[in-house]
Amino acid sequence: MSAYASTELRAIKNLKQIARAEPIMPGTSICGGCGGLEALRLAAKALGEKTVFVNAAGCFTLLAVFPYTPLKGSWLYTNMASAPAGAQGVRDALDVLLRKGRLRPEEDVDVVVVAGDGSTYDMGLSSTSAAIFRNLDFWYFCYDNESYGNTGVQMSSATPYGARTSTTPVTPATREGTEHGKKDLFEIWRAHRPPYIATVSARYPVDLTNKFLKARRMKGPKLFIAHAPCPTGWLYDPEETAHYARLAVDTGLFALKEAVNGNVTHTLVRKRRRPVEDYLRGQGRYRHLFEPARNEEALRLIQEQVDRYWESVKG
Ligand SMILES: Cc1ncc(C[n+]2csc(CCOP(=O)(O)OP(=O)(O)O)c2C)c(N)n1
Ligand code: SF4
Secondary structure (H helix, E strand, C coil), X not given: CCCCHHHCCCCCCCHHHCCCCCCECCCCCCCCCCHHHHHHHHHHHHHCCCEXXXXXXXXXXXXXECCECCECCEEEEECCCCHHHHHHHHHHHHHHHHHCCCCCHHHCCEEEEEEEHHHHHHHCHHHHHHHHHCCCCCEEEEEECCCECCCCCECCCXXXXXXXXXXXXXXXXXXXXXXXXXXXXXXXXXXXXXXXEEEEECCCHHHHHHHHHHHCCCCCCEEEEEECCXXXXXXXXXXXXXXXXXXXXXXXXXXXXXXXXXXXXXXXXXCCCCCHHHHHCCCHHHHHHCCCCCCHHHHHHHHHHHHHHHHHHHC
């Protein structure tokens, strides 16, 4: 049960109302400064202890290396493509126990998929689509570090245009590194008509928490895409994770929004956005856009894409 149950799941207004109890113990094998871990920590506060995490292979698999886990909930490890299918098995087993009276309703637990963008946008998309289609009652937490981080920062279909990865290096023929844009996972899920979809950032913890509290009122598939700055893959100093997490939102590159029964609302709309360059500059994965010469065309394309997105939101 959520640590917020006593407030009857009413929206919180400020940081002080965020649960103090720490759901993730210190001493994990995750890199220092991992932005995804901070988002999961806040999510776990809102989810509470009665949770089964169903994890697709990736960086966060290091959160549960038998017999140790820093999380209070249970943990089930699956291969990259099958976490939603694993979640279906766990939910079905819980439902059978509930039906047979071997589990009391108050003992029931939430089933939460935890997966990186490689599983979420690529390998696990088919099993996710099937789980949403079956209206599985589960939560899906994707920490989107925009690459296959655990295996050496290869490109995923969540890697943004212009970022360098180990499989999209910068060469005279590929001056931008990654030439594709990010898949629109929010819209892919929305086309399946689940009750709840949200994007979240650990730098906006009140917004993140309220989205989890709101989703608790809904049964069925619930997606959270957490922006996950990754010092190891994005090549910046680990102490700057908060800086880049904030800039992603403040430049408009990462939009904070939700869709309740398909209706989209932006939960933060800035009157003035910072230029995207403020976010790109300083990350090693974008260095080639600035040095040895500025790639004006690529920088303009990225800015225009963001401006177009926010223009469409107004309309
Ligand atoms: C079917 C399959 N292919 C490849 C692998 C090897 N593998 C393990 S973790 C990983 C990267 C996962 O990337 P992502 O889902 O983005 O999570 P991250 O590592 O970034 O946390 C890969 C390719 C695997 N476990 N299963
Ligand atoms: S590689 Fe990136 S996402 Fe993975 S644990 Fe390290 S900082 Fe986090």
